[in-house]
Amino acid sequence: MRVLLVDDEPDLANALAAALRRHHMLVDVARSLRAAEHAAFDAAYDVILLDRRLPDGDGMALLDLLAHTEPRAAVVMLSAMAGIADRVAGLDRGADDYLAKPFALDELLARMRAVVRRPSARRPRTLQLGRLRFDTDMRHAFVNGTPLALPRRELLALEVLLRNKQCTVLRSALLERVYEEGNDPKSNSLDANLSRLRSRLDGADAGVEIHAIRGVGYLMRETISC
Structure with a gap:
């Protein structure tokens, strides 16, 4: 939020x-x-x-x-x-x-x-993709009902990607939603956050994947049939 x-x-x-x-x-x-x-x-x-x-x-x-x-x-x-x-x-x-x-x-x-x-x-209370569920009220992520602990910036990025699941999210849009105004991130900070988020989701077997679209942004999509 x-x-x-x-x-x-x-x-x-x-x-x-x-x-x-x-x-x-x-x-x-x-x-x-x-x-x-x-x-x-x-x-x-x-x-x-x-x-x-x-x-x-x-x-x-x-x-x-x-x-x-x-x-x-x-x-x-x-x-x-x-x-x-x-x-x-x-x-x-x-x-x-x-x-x-x-x-x-x-x-x-x-x-x-x-x-x-x-x-x-017009905002859903729950976002879901694969085995991953995100509670937009309480700001918690779950995989198969088990809480997935994420740092704040990764939670913010996850919410943006889930709200736009199956669609490419522009890098500029992610930067706007993940970093406060006036807080200019280092050039690779967003990529590092997304890389760590990807690793956590893979490790939890969340059934989703994050793709980097070179020069454009990121895309989250489902890797299983639910």
């Missing part, structure tokens, strides 16, 4: 971003409304966590811009402006959920899972 966190409080933003990354999410941080606007249109996010009190305006202004994008990221407002009128205004403006600060991380994670499950998100 790729997340845009929009909050100008450095301590809170850094702590929350670190917590989300520990749950295998890819997190970009924007500290102003203007930065959030640029990020939202430069990358495809699954969820945007949006504060209201930003140095250059009310975060709800971003909702008006997102209303015209397709597909639209789910938006969870995170704000100390927690009165009934504030929550109603945010939801009526287009937010998918509104969570008052301070909040418990477990509740936020549950709400994020809920908004990406909604029909408007």
Whole structure:
């Protein structure tokens, strides 16, 4: 899951971003409304966590811009402006959920899972190919029901390949989904991650294979009949 966190409080933003990354999410941080606007249109996010009190305006202004994008990221407002009128205004403006600060991380994670499950998100909860199954809510991979432990970047790459199974995924698309904004990977980092992922899948007898398409990207396909 790729997340845009929009909050100008450095301590809170850094702590929350670190917590989300520990749950295998890819997190970009924007500290102003203007930065959030640029990020939202430069990358495809699954969820945007949006504060209201930003140095250059009310975060709800971003909702008006997102209303015209397709597909639209789910938006969870995170704000100390927690009165009934504030929550109603945010939801009526287009937010998918509104969570008052301070909040418990477990509740936020549950709400994020809920908004990406909604029909408007058009995202399946389970991705499967061969003997491999990926739970998009809990961010876990399984082979024949047995958990397959994967580092965060390999999990992110696996999800992209599974969502586009049997199709070639462009290298640029994989780089966008596996690395945070501003984190320029070394030229061979993606290839190294995919090589390790391939070895783990082969070792677990997952019934899938990852092919490198020279100069284009990667393709995941099934090697067994299920």
